[in-house]
Amino acid sequence: MSSTSQSLRLRWHLVRLALGTLIPVVAFAAVVVFQLARAEREAVELRVLRSARALASAFEREMSGSIRTLQALAESDRLDRGELEAFLEESTRVLRTQPSWRHVLLISPDGQPLVNTAYPWGAPLPAVADTESFTRVVETHQPVIGNLAVGQGARRALAFPVRVPVMRDGALRYVLTAVITPESLTDMVTRQAPGNEEWTRTLVDSRGTVAARTVDPARFVGQPASRSFLEKTRVAEQGVFANTSMDGVPVYVAFRRSQPSGWTAAVISHRGALDTPVTRSMLFVGGFGLALLLVSVGGAWVFSRRLERSITEAATAAAALAEGVPHHMEPSSVRELTRLGEALERSGRLLRERERERDTNLAAAEEARAEAVEATRAKDAFLAMLGHELRNPLAPIVTSLELLRRRGLAGTPEHEVISRQLRHVVRLVDDLMDVARITRGRMSLHREPLELSSVVARAVEATAPLVEQRRHALVVDVPSSGLRVLGDADRLTQVVANLLTNAARYTPPGGHLQVRARASDGGITLVVEDDGQGLQPDLLPRLFEPFVQGPRTVERSEGGLGLGLSLVRSFVEAHGGRIEARSDGPGRGSSFTVWLPGHEEAVEQSTPSERREELPPATGDASGEPLRVLVVDDNVDAADGLADLLELSGYQVAVAHDCTEALSRVDALRPHVALLDIGLPDVDGYGVAERIRERMGEASPVFAALTGFGQDGDRARSHALGFRHHFVKPIDFDELNAFLEAQRPGRSEVA
Structure with missing residues (x-):
């Protein structure tokens, strides 16, 4: 493979080496210089921010002095006696001592002006200008600094109020106000700035109006501040940010918001004052670094010409060795190139050896992969057959026990022991089949919106015999509604039932169990x-x-295969949830926490047990004729036992053990329903159904599969071939009875 068109000559690699060596050094120097410049800039920013804090503090002191003076004036006994004319004279005397005040107002709580030092006693008084601050005093009974506003008097001058409440016996009697001119604030702001400083100082009221400015106050006082200024200053108490001044000049603004007035003190400086040190430093480092790079690149270019000749000779030797042609490499001044020639020859020999080893290993790996695939197929076939072979003998046992129960012969302790142990064996088989499905990635979920309380109720019902047998106290704390999930009711019930079964089994008799659920973390725990x-x-x-x-003990004589918790985790994770276990150690109990995603949009739906209608006893249809059922199973015990059970339930039943016998029974019985074992000899259940359809035509019965094969593929196949239901051995008699009742003439639409 040739890549000459994409490669670079050695000299360019040396140039890149020089650049790669020097650029980090120059970059490091630039970072150091930049950090120093930034530190200097931060120091300037801090100084500007301190200046803004000092301006805010001066404003607060000024306003605090005015408030204290007003509060002292509010204590006048003339107000207690209602001598407002005398109070006007007293206010006028106080006004002369306050150069920043324009005049003093006394206002009633309903907003009616009573005294105004700008007007003689008895003259008509203008209305209150800043009603917002007046309303705040009335509501809070606290001093308030108002906003800049145009006065209601004849002069229509700009001013802002400082208001204090006049309280008597805990009630608001008057509102006393000092009207302050923005010119007095400008004087105060100017006093805060040194004579040689170029910074601009500004005071802005809580509504965003400029109240004082050291530069061109006549132009800007009374104007609203820029939108960007207001947005930046309202999100924090203080700070520094880049902005454009009201003159249109790029600036940095340091601000501090005064409390509780909401006014903002700002110090504005040109950006050049902060950015110039960084810019100069970066230009210096950039120029110096460029000079170093030019010198280094030139030296690398000159040195590379000598080195390139030796490397070209080594490349020629390598190409000759690859073609199997001996080539003598001229001595090189570079020792590494001489060693390279020797290494190339050795590499050729090793490469051929490695290729032979690789071919051998690939052949072995392919053979092992084929064996693994075949073993997987054999395992799947074995598990399917294992499930079928285990379920077939269980079916007649379960049927026989149910017959004993219905005939009143099942009241002995021995019968209960057999029933309990049989349920345990069935559960082990189901767990084993579930693990096989999960391992092959064939587990499917039938999701529907449901309440978690219905799942817990079914699980508690399923585990109640074990809990009662071991005399445990079970507490269930699960809300009946509000915990909705989108899930498979059967699988979620299996999750809770497995956890409860483990808790009951591994807790000594007389223990305490608890199940609780709550909404948390956007889901349900x-x-x-x-x-x-x-x-x-x-x-x-x-x-x-x-x-x-865990280790087996006498108390764990009913221990299973160790599959329950593995299935629980698989089912929970398939629903998008998670599970964790916690225990403080041996003898101190355990806790299993399951989290499932919530389903808020789920509509209220009943559980399968709630949806199952109460069916009448199997006494026949409306005409009095019993439902006719054909049972076809090559397992004689299972077929006869199921037939006896169905007859006890009031059905008319015929039994066959192969295809020929089934066809003869069909002619005599004319069944409504045919329960067919799929694994029949000679002709399987699907073939039997096809022959019955050919013989009976439209009068064919409803077909249901009765088999030990219960995997998803088996169910899908029976459904595709027209079977209305797929029963897995050992059969659930309540489920079978509900199915049969739904097939009665006149009720087929329900099935």
Whole structure:
């Protein structure tokens, strides 16, 4: 492969080396200089900010003095006696001592002016100018500094009020106001600025109007500040930011907002005063660095010509060795190039050896992969057959136990032991099949909006016999509504039931179990706690792995395969949730916390158990004729037991064990429903259904599969071939009865 057109000559690599060496050095120097300049700039910013704080403090002192003077005047006994004319004279005397005041007002709480030192007693008085500040005093009974406004008098001059409440016996009697001119503020602001300083100082009221300015106050006082200034100063108490002045000049603004008046003191400086040091420093570093780079590049260019000749000779030797042609490399002044020639020859030999080893390893890997694929197929086939073979003998046992119960022969302790242990075996088979599906990535969820309380109720009902047997106290604290999830009701019920079963099994008799759920973290948290034997710390990290169990004890004689918690985690994660376990150690109980995403938009829906209608006993249809059912199963015990059970329920039943016998029974019975075992000899259940349809035509019965194969592919196939339902052995008799009742003539639409 040739890449000459994309490569660079050695001299250019040396140039790049020189650049790569010097650029970081120059960049580091630039960063250092920049940091120093920025530190200097920050010092200037801090000085400007301190100046803004000093201006705000001066304004606050000035206003505090005016407020104290007004508060002293408000204590006049003439106000107590209602001698307002005498109070006017007293206010006039006080006004002469306050150069910043224009005049003094006394206003009633309803806003009626009573005294104005700008008008003689008895003269008509103008209305209140800044009603906002007046209203705040009336509402808060606290001193208030108003905003700049145009007066209501004949002069229409700019001013702002300082108002204090006049309180008597806890009630507001009057509002006393000093009207202050912006010129007095300009004088105060000017006193804060040294004579040789170029900074502009400004006071802005809480509404954003310029009240004082050291530069050109006649032009800007009374004008609104810029929008950008107001946006920056209203988000923080103080700070420094870049802006454009009211003159249109780029500036930096340092501000401090005074409290509680809401006025803002600002100090404005040209950007050049802060940016110039950084700019000069960067120009100096850039120029110096460029000079260094030019010198280094020139030296690298000259040196590279000598080195390039030796490398070209080494490349020629390498090409000759690749073609198997001996080539003598001339001695080089560079020792590394001489060693390179020797290494190239050795590399050729090693490369050929490695290629032979690679081919051998690839062949072995391909053979191992083929074996693994075949082993996976064999395992899947084995698991499917295992499920079928385990379920087939379980079906007649379950059917026989149900027959004993219905015939009143199941009241013995031995019957309860057999029933309990049989349920345990069925659960082990179901767990094993679920793990197989999850391992192959074939688990499917039938999601629907539902309340978590319905899931917990079903799980509690399923585990109630074990909880009662071990005499546990179970507390369920789950709201009946408000905890909605979008999930598979059966899988979520299995999650809660597995956690409750573990808690009951690993807690000594008479223990305490608790299930609680709450909304949290944008979802729903479900906690199952117990005060049982707890968990070993070294077991917690592996607790949710398949086949992991704690040490067996006598109390754990019913221990399973170690698949329950693995299934729980798989089901929870398939719903987008997570689960974690916690225990303080052996003998101190354990806690399992499940988090599931909420589903706020879910509509109220009933659980499957709530949706199941109460069906009447199987006494026949409206005409009195019983429902006719054909059972076809090559397992004689299972078929006969199921037939006996259906007959006890009032159905008319016929039994067949193969295709030929099934066709003969069809002619005699004319069934409404046919329950067909899929794994029949000679002709399977699908073939039997096809032959029955050919014989009966439109009068064909409703077909349902009765099989030990319960994987998703099996269900999909039976549905595609026209089977109305897929029952997995051992059969759920309540589910079977509901299905049969739905197939009665006149009710087929319900099925």
